[in-house]
Amino acid sequence: MFEITDTQKIGVGLAGFGISFLFLGVLLFFDKGLLAIGDMLFISGLACVIGPRRTINFFFQRHKMKASASFLGGVIVVLMGWPLVGMILETYGFVLLFSGFLPVAINFLRRVPLLGTVLNMPGLSRILNIIAGDSNRTTV
Structure with a gap:
């Protein structure tokens, strides 16, 4: 087991509230x-x-510079007042940044x-198999 600090607990809460606010927005x-x-x-929170x-x-x-520029650029565009364009940029950057983590999370x-x-x-399983990759395949 590993120890979770109070700062990490606060970070999880902040990230959770952030995702909730984004969803509501x-x-x-x-x-x-x-x-x-x-x-x-x-x-x-991150x-x-x-x-x-x-x-x-x-x-x-x-x-990851392209993904980071897209994600952080989307945040800046949202803060400037163009939420639709900013969220499109953020979503693209988020998918690029965290695409390596998605198969692990889905499985x-x-x-x-x-x-x-x-x-x-x-139907959903077929889409998730495309995103996560084939679970029967072994990676070396």
Whole structure:
């Protein structure tokens, strides 16, 4: 087991509230205020969970510069007042940044009892197999 610090617990809460505010902002027809608050909470929560130095190293790796520029550019565009364009940029950058983590997350969620049943339904399962890759394939 590893120890979770209080700062990491706060970071998880901040990131969770950030995702909630982003979701509400999208539901309420791209409300600028909610999206801006959600962006700030998510980024600060990520920094609290993995630490400021590792956050900067994560965003500014050489092979992730395009994804980071898109994600952070989308945050700036949302803050400037163009929420729809900003969220499109953010979504593109988010998918590029976290695409390596998506197969792990999807395969984990498939093992959750109730959610796994939904995710293994025929139509949704085919889409998730494309995103996560074939689970029968071994990677070396």
